[in-house]
Amino acid sequence: MSDACDLPAARERLRRFLAPDCTDRLFVQPTGHPARDTGFCYCDGSLPGTLRVWIRGALLTTVLMLPCNGLKLRVLRWCGARIGRDVYLSEGVWIDPVFPHLLTIEDEVLIGFGARIFFHEFRRDEFRAGRVILRSGSFVGGLAVLGCGVEIGRNATVSAAAVVGKDVPEGHVAIGNPARILHGSSKDIDSATVAD
Numbered sequence: 001m002s003d004a005c006d007l008p009a010a011r012e013r014l015r016r017f018l019a020p021d022c023t024d025r026l027f028v029q030p031t032g033h034p035a036r037d038t039g040f041c042y043c044d045g046s047l048p049g050t051l052r053v054w055i056r057g058a059l060l061t062t063v064l065m066l067p068c069n070g071l072k073l074r075v076l077r078w079c080g081a082r083i084g085r086d087v088y089l090s091e092g093v094w095i096d097p098v099f100p101h102l103l104t105i106e107d108e109v110l111i112g113f114g115a116r117i118f119f120h121e122f123r124r125d126e127f128r129a130g131r132v133i134l135r136s137g138s139f140v141g142g143l144a145v146l147g148c149g150v151e152i153g154r155n156a157t158v159s160a161a162a163v164v165g166k167d168v169p170e171g172h173v174a175i176g177n178p179a180r181i182l183h184g185s186s187k188d189i190d191s192a193t194v195a196d
């Protein structure tokens with residue numbers, strides 16, 4: 001159990017953050033070390049609730065492995081994600097099955113093979129949950145990782161295998177781990193971390 005917070009109050013704050021009408025991007029809660037029980041694992045709730053998350057997660061993860069884009073989008077919408085038109089998910093994209101409704105993908109977005117999108121993370125001393133937004137026209141390269149709470153701007157590109165922990169501004173290209181921005185022409189690399 002967490003030794004760094006009032007757990008019932010923190011869980012109530014998380015419940016409000018997860019509500020569909022909440023627009024906050026990030027939820028951050030100090031906790032004890034996650035090797036011990038923090039009270040924020042999905043299996044800390046009731047058994048029916050835990051089973052629901054587990055079954056939904058198994059279905060989502062399985063469908064995402066298949067080469068049928070329309071079915072993937074339908075399952076994601078059924079999980080509560082907001083998905084625009086002309087969205088394409090390549091094979092093997094992994095979408096965090098714990099809070100999939102925190103995902104928004106606008107129109108004309110492609111996510112490359114094996115990319116991973118996270119909506120929650122445990123750190124050494126805190127728990128985070130975050131909404132991920134892919135704006136219209138954005139492009140995520142294969143094997144990229146999007147951390148919880150990031151926004152990929154309109155017409156922005158995330159390179160193959162980039163690890164993105166901060167927003168990528170509209171029209172920019174982010175490369176590397178941790179991701180940094182190529183300004184304008186992709187030949188002109190800025191050494192600043194993404195959206196610093």
Ligand SMILES: CC(C)(COP(=O)(O)OP(=O)(O)OC[C@H]1O[C@@H](n2cnc3c(N)ncnc32)[C@H](O)[C@@H]1OP(=O)(O)O)[C@@H](O)C(=O)NCCC(=O)NCCS
Pocket residue numbers: 090111112113140141142143157158159160161162173175176182186187189
């Ligand atoms: C990011 C990307 C679009 C850039 O393409 P580009 O405009 O042709 O840029 P270049 O290849 O000229 O590279 C520009 C610079 O970025 C670097 N770079 C490009 N891709 C990179 C990557 N994935 N990781 C790290 N650095 C990268 C290059 O090394 C180069 O640096 P340099 O100028 O110091 O040599 C492209 O490399 C990429 O990652 N495409 C994604 C493809 C993909 O995964 N598609 C999905 C298929 S399902």
